[in-house]
Amino acid sequence: MNQLKQLNDRIIRRVNVNLEEFDFDTESFVTNTLDHDKMMKFYAFYGITSQHPIYFHFKNSNIAGSYFLGKCHVGRSAIYKSDVRGDELKRKGDNLHYKIEVPLVEDEMITIRDSLLYKTLVHSNSHNLESPEEFGIRNTISAHYANIHGSTLEGCFLGPFATVDLMNLHSCIVGEFSYVQAGELFHRKIDPGTVWIRHPHFEFKYKFKKDVLDNYVGVNSSYQPRGIIYDFVKEREQDYEKLFDVMHLEPIKAPSTSAVNRYAVVKGKINIGENVLVAQSAFLDNAIMGDGSNAQENSYIIHSNLKGKNVTAHGGKIIHADMGIETFVGFNSFLNGKPDARIKIGDGCIVMPHTIIDPDVPIKIPGEHLIWGYIKSEADIETNTIALDDLAEVRDTLQIGKMKFTGMGSVFIEAFRKRIGQILLANGALFNDGEDRGHAQDDQNISFNIIQPYSTGERKGLYPSIRIKP
Amino acid sequence: MNQLKQLNDRIIRRVNVNLEEFDFDTESFVTNTLDHDKMMKFYAFYGITSQHPIYFHFKNSNIAGSYFLGKCHVGRSAIYKSDVRGDELKRKGDNLHYKIEVPLVEDEMITIRDSLLYKTLVHSNSHNLESPEEFGIRNTISAHYANIHGSTLEGCFLGPFATVDLMNLHSCIVGEFSYVQAGELFHRKIDPGTVWIRHPHFEFKYKFKKDVLDNYVGVNSSYQPRGIIYDFVKEREQDYEKLFDVMHLEPIKAPSTSAVNRYAVVKGKINIGENVLVAQSAFLDNAIMGDGSNAQENSYIIHSNLKGKNVTAHGGKIIHADMGIETFVGFNSFLNGKPDARIKIGDGCIVMPHTIIDPDVPIKIPGEHLIWGYIKSEADIETNTIALDDLAEVRDTLQIGKMKFTGMGSVFIEAFRKRIGQILLANGALFNDGEDRGHAQDDQNISFNIIQPYSTGERKGLYPSIRIKP
Numbered sequence: 001m002n003q004l005k006q007l008n009d010r011i012i013r014r015v016n017v018n019l020e021e022f023d024f025d026t027e028s029f030v031t032n033t034l035d036h037d038k039m040m041k042f043y044a045f046y047g048i049t050s051q052h053p054i055y056f057h058f059k060n061s062n063i064a065g066s067y068f069l070g071k072c073h074v075g076r077s078a079i080y081k082s083d084v085r086g087d088e089l090k091r092k093g094d095n096l097h098y099k100i101e102v103p104l105v106e107d108e109m110i111t112i113r114d115s116l117l118y119k120t121l122v123h124s125n126s127h128n129l130e131s132p133e134e135f136g137i138r139n140t141i142s143a144h145y146a147n148i149h150g151s152t153l154e155g156c157f158l159g160p161f162a163t164v165d166l167m168n169l170h171s172c173i174v175g176e177f178s179y180v181q182a183g184e185l186f187h188r189k190i191d192p193g194t195v196w197i198r199h200p201h202f203e204f205k206y207k208f209k210k211d212v213l214d215n216y217v218g219v220n221s222s223y224q225p226r227g228i229i230y231d232f233v234k235e236r237e238q239d240y241e242k243l244f245d246v247m248h249l250e251p252i253k254a255p256s257t258s259a260v261n262r263y264a265v266v267k268g269k270i271n272i273g274e275n276v277l278v279a280q281s282a283f284l285d286n287a288i289m290g291d292g293s294n295a296q297e298n299s300y301i302i303h304s305n306l307k308g309k310n311v312t313a314h315g316g317k318i319i320h321a322d323m324g325i326e327t328f329v330g331f332n333s334f335l336n337g338k339p340d341a342r343i344k345i346g347d348g349c350i351v352m353p354h355t356i357i358d359p360d361v362p363i364k365i366p367g368e369h370l371i372w373g374y375i376k377s378e379a380d381i382e383t384n385t386i387a388l389d390d391l392a393e394v395r396d397t398l399q400i401g402k403m404k405f406t407g408m409g410s411v412f413i414e415a416f417r418k419r420i421g422q423i424l425l426a427n428g429a430l431f432n433d434g435e436d437r438g439h440a441q442d443d444q445n446i447s448f449n450i451i452q453p454y455s456t457g458e459r460k461g462l463y464p465s466i467r468i469k470p
Numbered sequence: 471m472n473q474l475k476q477l478n479d480r481i482i483r484r485v486n487v488n489l490e491e492f493d494f495d496t497e498s499f500v501t502n503t504l505d506h507d508k509m510m511k512f513y514a515f516y517g518i519t520s521q522h523p524i525y526f527h528f529k530n531s532n533i534a535g536s537y538f539l540g541k542c543h544v545g546r547s548a549i550y551k552s553d554v555r556g557d558e559l560k561r562k563g564d565n566l567h568y569k570i571e572v573p574l575v576e577d578e579m580i581t582i583r584d585s586l587l588y589k590t591l592v593h594s595n596s597h598n599l600e601s602p603e604e605f606g607i608r609n610t611i612s613a614h615y616a617n618i619h620g621s622t623l624e625g626c627f628l629g630p631f632a633t634v635d636l637m638n639l640h641s642c643i644v645g646e647f648s649y650v651q652a653g654e655l656f657h658r659k660i661d662p663g664t665v666w667i668r669h670p671h672f673e674f675k676y677k678f679k680k681d682v683l684d685n686y687v688g689v690n691s692s693y694q695p696r697g698i699i700y701d702f703v704k705e706r707e708q709d710y711e712k713l714f715d716v717m718h719l720e721p722i723k724a725p726s727t728s729a730v731n732r733y734a735v736v737k738g739k740i741n742i743g744e745n746v747l748v749a750q751s752a753f754l755d756n757a758i759m760g761d762g763s764n765a766q767e768n769s770y771i772i773h774s775n776l777k778g779k780n781v782t783a784h785g786g787k788i789i790h791a792d793m794g795i796e797t798f799v800g801f802n803s804f805l806n807g808k809p810d811a812r813i814k815i816g817d818g819c820i821v822m823p824h825t826i827i828d829p830d831v832p833i834k835i836p837g838e839h840l841i842w843g844y845i846k847s848e849a850d851i852e853t854n855t856i857a858l859d860d861l862a863e864v865r866d867t868l869q870i871g872k873m874k875f876t877g878m879g880s881v882f883i884e885a886f887r888k889r890i891g892q893i894l895l896a897n898g899a900l901f902n903d904g905e906d907r908g909h910a911q912d913d914q915n916i917s918f919n920i921i922q923p924y925s926t927g928e929r930k931g932l933y934p935s936i937r938i939k940p
Contacts, residue, residue: 043717048934050927247513247715247920447922450717455915457520459940464518467937470929 004036004461007078011116014139018155018171022189026141026157028222033118033143034080039461040453042081043244045263046468047280047446052087053107056468067263067280068110069446070124075113082117083281083297086110087439088125088150088426089135096132110135117142120158121297121314125150127166143176144225145233145298147314147331159192160225161217161315163331163353176225177208177217179331179353192219195354195372199415202407204372206352209402212374216334216356228358229334232317236283236300239265252278257431259444264295273308277427277440290325292429294440303339311423313353321345324367328420330355337363345371350388350416370413372403388413474506474931477548481586484609488625488641492659496611496627498692503588503613504550509931510923512551513714516938517750517916522557523577526938537733537750538580539916540594545583552587553751553767556580557909558595558620558896559605566602580605587612590628591767591784595620597636613646614695615703615768617784617801629662630695631687631785633801633823646695647678647687649801649823662689665824665842669885672877674842676822679872682844686804686826698828699804702787706753706770709735722748727901729914734765743778747897747910760795762899764910773809781893783823791815794837798890800825807833815841820858820886840883842873858883 012027019026044066048054052070059075066079070086089108096102110124111134120142126135127150140153147163156169159176168184175192182198190196193208208216218227243249243263252260258276260266266278268286275292278284282295283302290308295301300317309326312318316329320337324346329335330353337343341359345351346367357363357375365371365381370391373384383401391398394409405412424430428438453461482497489496514536518524522540529545536549540556559578566572580594581604590612596605597620610623617633626639629646638654645662652668660666663678678686688697713719713733722730728746730736736748738756745762748754752765753772760778765771770787779796782788786799790807794816799805800823807813811829815821816837827833827845835841835855843854853871861868864879875882894900898908923931 048922048924050924050929054934245717247717445925447925449922450920452518452917452919454518454520455917459520464524465939469935 003459004039004078007076007462008034008116010076011078011114011139011141014114015116015141015155015157018139019157019173021171021187022173024157024173029143029157029224030116030141032222032224034078036461039080040455043450043452044463045448045450047448048468049442049446051442053091054468054470055107055109056466058463058467059465069443070110071107072110073112075111075115077112077114078116079112079120080117081119082122083120084110084112084122085297086124086135087443088123090125090132096127096129102129102132104132106133108133108135110137112137114138115140115142117146117148119144120146120148122148123150123297123314125166126152128152128168130168143223144230145315145332146174149314149331159223160219161229161332161354162190163315165331165353176219176223177213177229177332177354193217193354195352199407199412201411202405202409202415204352204403204405204412206373206403208356208374212356216358228336229317229332232300232334232336233298236265239267239283240281256444257428257441259428259440259442261443261446262448275429275431275438275440277429277438277443279439279443292424294423294427294429304337307347309424309429311420311427313423316351319343324349326420327351328416328423334358348388350420355384373401473929474509474548477546477932478504478586480546481548481584481609481611484584485586485611485625485627488609489627489643491641491657492643494627494643499613499627499694500586500611502692502694504548506931509550510925513920513922514933515918515920517918518938519912519916521912523561524938524940525577525579526936528933528937529935539913540580541577542580543582545581545585547582547584548586549582549590550587551589552592553590554580554582554592555767556594556605557913558593560595560602566597566599572599572602574602576603578603578605580607582607584608585610585612587616587618589614590616590618592618593620593767593784595636596622598622598638600638613693614700615785615802616644619784619801629693630689631699631802631824632660633785635801635823646689646693647683647699647802647824663687663824665822669877669882671881672875672879674822674873674875674882676843676873678826678844682826686828698806699787699802699826702770702804702806703768706735709737709753710751727898727911729898729910729912731913731916732918745899745901745908745910747899747908747913749909749913762894764893764897764899774807777817779894779899781890781897783893786821789813794819796890797821798886798893804828818858820890825854843871 015026046068055071057073067083070089072086092107094104138154140156142158143160145161146158150166151164152168155171158174161177162174163179165181170186173189178190178194193213195206197204216227216229254260254272255274257274260278261280263280264278264282266284271288273291276289277294279297283300285302287301288305293306293310295312296314298315299312302319304318304321306323307325311328313331315332317334321343327349329351333355336358344364348368350370352372368388369385371385375384391409398405428440430436485496516538525541527543537553540559542556562577564574608624610626612628613630615631616628620636621634622638625641628644631647632644633649635651640656643659648660648664663683665676667674686698724742725744727744730748731750733750734748734752736754741758743761746759747764749767753770755772757771758775763776763780765782766784768785769782772789774788774791776793777795781798783801785802787804791813797819799821803825806828814834818838820840822842838858839855841855845854861879868875898910900906
């Protein structure tokens with residue numbers, strides 16, 4: 001156990017050095033998060049497929065509950081209950097486009113060194129032009145259900161349910177339930193509940209009221225999460241534990257073009273269409289997954305109907321809802337319908353990341369709308385949505401309720417549509433006649449390998465150093 | 471799947487080259503043994519502890535159901551449902567004693583390359599003076615429940631339930647249910663049902679009658695096993711499958727000085743004494759394991775009472791029997807008592823490897839006897855046992871029934887006693903007050919790691935290359 005404690009202490013010290021200017025001490029967060037005895041009981045596991053080139057290398061790590069599909073290098077790290085997913089890494093010869101072409105001289109690797117992540121998704125597909133061969137996460141501590149999505153990080157702290165998306169962060173603190181996609185940031189502190197997209201041609205900003213945030217994702221003095229959304233995921237943790245108790249599970253009935261991950265929770269009446277991806281640690285309970293729809297890692301689809309080509313991003317929660325064709329639900333959104341207060345989202349709607357819809361009456365949002373912020377009643381619809389056609393007209397500034405948009409609305413919509421198209425393509429939603437294979441086709445036959453830490457001695461709680469190549 | 475087939479073909483060809491003079495073709499054996507589709511469903515697993523230095527290196531291997539506790543190197547191998555146990559490997563600086571001292575310049579490694587083993591135990595502790603740093607098994611095919619016990623092998627075929635013990639074999643065929651401990655053999659074919667110990671100062675030889683052998687361990691034209699002993703293990707295979715279905719098992723109640731392996735089958739009423747070792751893949755059903763007794767890999771203790779310091783070697787089967795203090799039951803022995811025909815073995819008895827006792831009436835053998843061969847009735851006791859005191863008197867030749875002993879009886883007994891003492895010591899049976907730790911104390915907290923082969927593509931059925939260091 002001694003060496004595991006030493007490892008944790010070292011990580012805490014390194015992150016604290018990076019965050020010194022903010023007078024931010026990660027020690028109490030880590031101390032309160034990590035139950036060393038519990039860490040002994042978790043298995044780490046990694047998935048391999050014939051589609052993804054691997055180079056796993058875990059060294060003196062505690063990597064409980066991990067999930068690696070592609071190349072990966074993990075240093076002296078403790079990654080706790082994490083999903084690390086390397087199936088969209090760039091390969092040797094690929095080009096990054098940025099004014100000039102930036103060709104990769106070797107396969108991209110995920111490198112995680114001296115980092116302590118807790119229940120955090122790391123999804124590859126980085127956009128760091130400075131180190132295209134290396135997706136690095138250094139000296140970073142990340143709290144419960146944070147998403148590190150294609151973002152390289154150095155010396156950062158991410159609060160619970162925070163998301164950093166397609167960017168590069170250096171010595172930053174991202175508050176709880178904040179979503180940031182802002183290119184590159186240095187030495188910044190992002191307030192809790194901020195939803196911020198910054199792009200050369202537009203900017204989107206929304207900030208949750210403090211009382212709303214406290215109600216849904218609050219933190220205590222040591223940054224431990226509490227609130228409605230945390231309670232929601234906490235209540236369902238037990239269902240996941242069952243998946244780890246049994247080696248063989250009856251496969252879920254699904255067409256041959258669809259993948260339902262063995263480590264997804266699937267309960268109640270389920271209907272899986274063609275080209276559907278249900279990722280590891282997704283949660284389905286009485287769900288209709290229409291053709292080409294997906295449920296990404298840590299998403300929840302409960303008593304809901306997804307009509308087709310629906311994207312449910314990492315951590316998105318859809319409850320008692322009817323989702324039209326090609327709706328997009330962003331990271332960590334919480335669509336909390338009730339049996340007598342269903343949520344109906346029309347075709348082609350874009351639900352921004354970190355949106356909360358939690359109504360007591362039925363809510364219906366027409367097709368082709370952008371949806372953000374906090375919708376509790378029918379009245380909130382007006383201040384938290386806009387028709388995409390109206391947004392496309394914006395050329396300068398738009399302020400609706402607490403949301404502020406500046407720049408070209410049409411460019412924003414175009415960029416969003418392009419990204420949704422890429423996500424559908426990558427996930428295999430457009431697979432047809434052998435063309436456009438994606439995760440739904442490639443991830444059907446993952447072999448999962450399970451590793452455990454030393455259970456006694458100096459190295460108790462750590463794993464041996466493991467290197468895995470094809 | 472292609473590459474797995476290629477690997478098998480290559481191994482078959484290599485072994486056949488080694489065995490050319492015997493006109494022995496291993497292909498039909500392998501073809502009839504390996505069900506490739508079934509191989510996909512097996513997990514390989516390896517155990518790690520804080521006590522055993524590891525250096526696992528699996529390369530292009532199919533190593534289903536393996537079990538490695540110490541240093542190991544596996545080449546381009548298919549090892550199917552095997553136990554490979556490296557917890558008694560010699561370490562750098564150790565000395566082998568043989569006329570002169572032979573010090574080891576580095577830790578001993580198990581090396582298995584281009585070998586296909588099937589449900590075969592490989593136990594370390596080799597005695598090869600020529601390569602003390604390497605325990606090698608090359609181009610070898612081994613059938614169901616064969617024991618490779620501290621024996622280096624090259625170009626060999628071992629039949630079902632064969633045992634090679636503390637020796638070196640080159641281009642040999644060992645027939646089904648044969649036990650050989652004969653130093654070093656080159657280009658030899660050992661007849662089925664031979665029990666043969668050759669030592670500079672004595673020799674022990676026994677050969678089962680053909681009809682008895684056919685009844686207990688026969689083989690068909692492609693060397694697949696059949697018979698009473700094979701049926702016995704086959705009937706219990708299902709109980710093992712359950713162990714692999716579930717990740718967590720309630721630990722068996724045992725004193726803190728004893729180890730009951732998580733991959734042992736434990737049924738019915740069980741009593742575990744102090745310093746007891748129940749190894750992986752042992753089978754206990756209504757058993758009393760007295761202080762310091764052990765049940766080694768693939769042994770079965772059913773409706774039996776082991777009084778204390780009992781050794782049950784790999785594959786030993788003890789059914790409806792009462793075993794006195796310090797009895798030794800050798801490899802693959804089959805003590806098949808019945809409720810109304812119990813077997814009672816007195817204190818200090820030595821049951822030779824590959825002994826069959828299968829009575830219809832109660833059988834009682836007094837203490838301090840050597841027991842061998844085939845005992846079906848009371849009358850057989852006379853021709854298949856001898857008091858150790860009487861054997862100690864032998865200075866030249868002794869023939870009893872089908873057993874022939876030549877040499878010094880006292881040296882034989884002394885060598886056997888010494889070895890039993892070493893086994894008890896190694897297994898932790900003599901642990902007292904922190905002194906004389908052994909497997910019973912060191913193997914209590916094994917972390918088991920589970921790996922699966924690729925399930926699709928060219929490499930289907932093979933594993934990635936895995937390297938594991940502390």
